[in-house]
Amino acid sequence: MPTSQYKKLLERAEGLYADRNTTENTWQQIADNELGRRDFTTIRSRGEQRLQHVYDGTSKISGGLLTGSIHSLMTSPAQRWFALGFEDPRLQRDAEAAAWLDLSEKRLYAALAAPAANFHAQLAETYIDLVYFGTGAIFIDDVPGQGVRFSTRPLQEMFLAEDPSGRIDTMVRRFKLSARQAVSLWGDKAVSAGKALGGSSFEDTAEYVHIILPNEDLIEQNIDASGMPWASFILSTTDAAIMSEGGFQELPIATPRWQKDAGEVYGRGPGWDALSDQKMLNEMMKVTLKAGQKAVDPTLMIDSGAVLPGDLVTHPGGTIMVDTIMANMNPPIQPLVSGSNFNISQALIADTRNSVQNAFLKPLVEAVRDPRMTATQTLELSAQMSRHMAPILGRQQTEMAEPILERVFAIEARAGRLPPPPPQIADQPLKIDYVNPIARAQQTSDARAIIDFSGVVTNLSQVAPEVLDIVDWDATTRELGEALGVPPVAMRDARNVAARRAAEQQLAEEAEQERQAVVATDQLAKVAKATQQQGAQ
Numbered sequence: 001m002p003t004s005q006y007k008k009l010l011e012r013a014e015g016l017y018a019d020r021n022t023t024e025n026t027w028q029q030i031a032d033n034e035l036g037r038r039d040f041t042t043i044r045s046r047g048e049q050r051l052q053h054v055y056d057g058t059s060k061i062s063g064g065l066l067t068g069s070i071h072s073l074m075t076s077p078a079q080r081w082f083a084l085g086f087e088d089p090r091l092q093r094d095a096e097a098a099a100w101l102d103l104s105e106k107r108l109y110a111a112l113a114a115p116a117a118n119f120h121a122q123l124a125e126t127y128i129d130l131v132y133f134g135t136g137a138i139f140i141d142d143v144p145g146q147g148v149r150f151s152t153r154p155l156q157e158m159f160l161a162e163d164p165s166g167r168i169d170t171m172v173r174r175f176k177l178s179a180r181q182a183v184s185l186w187g188d189k190a191v192s193a194g195k196a197l198g199g200s201s202f203e204d205t206a207e208y209v210h211i212i213l214p215n216e217d218l219i220e221q222n223i224d225a226s227g228m229p230w231a232s233f234i235l236s237t238t239d240a241a242i243m244s245e246g247g248f249q250e251l252p253i254a255t256p257r258w259q260k261d262a263g264e265v266y267g268r269g270p271g272w273d274a275l276s277d278q279k280m281l282n283e284m285m286k287v288t289l290k291a292g293q294k295a296v297d298p299t300l301m302i303d304s305g306a307v308l309p310g311d312l313v314t315h316p317g318g319t320i321m322v323d324t325i326m327a328n329m330n331p332p333i334q335p336l337v338s339g340s341n342f343n344i345s346q347a348l349i350a351d352t353r354n355s356v357q358n359a360f361l362k363p364l365v366e367a368v369r370d371p372r373m374t375a376t377q378t379l380e381l382s383a384q385m386s387r388h389m390a391p392i393l394g395r396q397q398t399e400m401a402e403p404i405l406e407r408v409f410a411i412e413a414r415a416g417r418l419p420p421p422p423p424q425i426a427d428q429p430l431k432i433d434y435v436n437p438i439a440r441a442q443q444t445s446d447a448r449a450i451i452d453f454s455g456v457v458t459n460l461s462q463v464a465p466e467v468l469d470i471v472d473w474d475a476t477t478r479e480l481g482e483a484l485g486v487p488p489v490a491m492r493d494a495r496n497v498a499a500r501r502a503a504e505q506q507l508a509e510e511a512e513q514e515r516q517a518v519v520a521t522d523q524l525a526k527v528a529k530a531t532q533q534q535g536a537q
Contacts, residue, residue, distance in 0.1 A: 002240040002241065003241075003242070005242065006235060006240065006241060006242050009209075009211055009233055009235060009242070010209070010235060010237070012170075012172075012211065012213075013159065013172045013174070013209050013211060013235075016159035016160070016161055016170075016172050017159060017172075017174070019159075019161075019265065020159055020266070023266045024040040024041050024156075025040075025041060026272065026275070027040045027133050027155070027156075028040040028041045028042055029275060029279070030132055030133060030271045030272070030275055031050070031132075032050070032052075032053045032054075033053050033054065033059075033275065033278050033279050033282055034054070034059035034060065034063065034132060034271055034274065034275065034278050035059070035060065035063070035128075035132050035271070036050045036051040036054045036060065037050055038129075038133075038154075038155070038156065039156060040155075040156050053282060054282060055281075055282045055283075055285035055286045055289065056278070056281045056282055056284075056285040056349075056353070058278065058281060058353045058356045058357060059271070059274050059278045059356050059360070062274075062356060062357045062359075062360035062362050063128075063131050063132055063270065063271065063274075063360050065360070065362065065365050066131050066270060066360045066361055066362075066365055067124070067127045067128055067131045069365045070127055070130075070131065071120075071123065071124055071127050073436055074393070074396060074401070074436050075120070075123060075401070075436070076436065077113070077120045079436075080109075080435050080436075081434065081435060081436035082105075082108075082401065082405060082432055082433065082434055082435065082436075083101075083105060083432075083433045083434075083435050084101045084104055084105045084108075084430055084431075084432065084433075085101065085430070085431045085432070085433050086101075086425065086428055086429070086430060086431065087428070087429045087430070087431050088428060091424070091425060091428060093478070093491075093493040093494050094424060094493050095492070095493045095495070095496055096422045096424065097422060097424060097425050098491075098493065100419055100421055100422055100425065103418075103419045104409075104418050104419060107412055107417060107418055107419070108405065108408055108409060108412065111147055111148055111408055111411075111412055111417075112148075112408065114147060114148075116143075116146055116147065116149065117147065117148050117149060117150055118149065118150055118151070119148075119150045122138060122150040122151055122152045123138060123150070123152075125152040126138045126152045126256070126400075129152075129155045130256055130257075130258055130267075130269060131258065131269050131270055131271060131360070132269055132270070132271035133155055133267075133269055133271055133272075134257060134258045134259065134260075134266065134267030134268040134269030134271065134272055135155060135158075135160075135255065135256070135257050135258075135266045135267040135269075136152070136155065136255065136256050136257075136400070137152065137153040137155060137158045137171075137253055137254070137255050138150055138151070138152050138153070138253065138254050138400075138404070139151045139152075139153055139252060139253050140252050140253070140254065140403075140404060140407045140408065140411075141252065142411045147411065147412070147415070147417075148407075148408050148411055148412075153173060153253065157173050157174055157175050158171065158172070158173055158255070159171070159172040159173075159174065160172075160255060160265050160266065161265065162265055163214075167398075167399075168255045168265075168399070169213065169214055169251070170211075170212070170213040170214070171211070171212045171213075171253050171255070172209060172210070172211050172212075173209070173210040173211075174207065174208075174209050175207070175208055175209075175210070176205040176206065176207055176208070177193075177205060177206065177208055178193075178203045178204065178205050179192075179193040179194075179196035179197050179203070179204050179205075179206070180193075180197065180203065182206065182208070182236075183197055185243075185244075186243045186244065189239075189241070189243055189244075190236065190239070190243065191239050191241075192206055192236070192238040192239050193206060193238075206236065206237075206238040207236075207237045207238065208234060208235065208236055208237070208243070209234070209235040209237060210232070210233070210234050210235075211232070211233045211234075211235070212230055212231070212232050212248070212251070212252065212253065213230070213231055214229065214230065214231070215228060215229055215230060215231040215247060216231075217231075225245060225246050225247035226247075227247075228246075228247030228248055228249055229247075229248070229249065229250075230247055230248040230249075230250070230251055230252070231245075231246075231247050232244075232245070232246045232247055232248060233245055233246075249410060249414075250403070250406060250407040250410050251403060251407070252407065254399065254400045254403040254404050255399060255400075256395070256396050256399040256400035257395060257399060258270070258392060258395070259391070259392065259395070260395075270359050270360045270361065273359040274355075274356045274359035274360060277352050277355040277356045277359065278356050280352055281349065281352045281353060281356060284345065284348055284349050284352065285349065287345075288345045288346075288349065291345065364389075393434075397432075397434055401432070401434065402432060405432055409430075447480055450476060450479060450480045451480070454471070454476065457470070457471055474494075474497070477491075478491060
């Protein structure tokens, strides 16, 4: 008999299933017409061909370029894309605190780059769902003794709900396991799976539901699942029972959304914008291919010997029997002229392709990939990125990067793999700064203003040296370093700088004293020599 808790949880899940019905229909159209992958409302066998509706690959190519570009621009595996910092900017200039930040940051990068973590491979799959369908889901697991482990959850399995502030706080994953897998996870609790194994049906599958939601019965002082902010339940719909209960200290699934309309839960990506044009493009290519076949292998009209025309045949290579006397045909075998106008067709196709490419931000992607950009072009690209990518970047930082980094940081801290913090940063809140190319492009205006201002002041100082007193060069240099994404450890703190300057001043004073002593000695020697010469006379 199902328990009341099981019924309550299942009702919650079924409500989210119903909420996603309309969105699923659009996702299926995107999958069929643009990507040629994924199933939502259509169920196909694994490995089955899914390109029946795709006659033009513009969306596949453009979407693939955007996916790769966003991955390299936002979370590049080859360069820094985030930096740790303190909410209190004064701590940024403390040498010991900056060193701790640097070591902790390197530990996070090492955790993400570990082969077992599989971070970038799984993130690439998440970006595909994000770009085409507007929503992605990546699970951040804590494997005891091994560290973090990432896995992209298929979007068709995920059902989401928001809290009052619009952030995802409830996740339902509906998936299937074989009897063998279920028994290995839950043993005797998997009753139906155990019976299937008893009948040698090892690979028979059954449906399970994983629900993660806020822990309404949180007891903070407890160290078990009841003390964790996020509750986790796995249900077996076959057995009508809860298979496991647990919890998480942090939300373990990051669910980024490309853009979102107010009142909706699921995001809308470039694939949504390109859908109508790509469907039209597929149809135009289909018709154009047919017309091309007719032009290359036309239908033939053949003298029927005064037999009246039969059924009309228009496919390539077909034949139409006609009465040549009535049709006035000479010679008696002629191709049927279709009257297709390929110029119009190609113009329409080119225009529609351009619309699809624009939906996937191709001009911006090509600009980023161009290695021949001048300084002026780089500044213009920065402006374009700020206009096009600022809202998208902000959402990805909030809904993907921050949850991932916060969970990885917490996992590494609990495992004792982070360096011990110095006493001055106790209870000091951390912040995440993004130093990827898109974030740096948005900060270029600040850096450019500082550089231009410094250049103007330097030129003015050639005429009026006193203008140099206006500028706080230490603060200006630090501000420029932060705008350019320079790690805090690369800049000395104020106390270190003051000590170095005091030491240099002392050395300069000692050198001056030595110089003056040498000068005085020389003068005394000259006086003594002159005195001796006068005495000799």
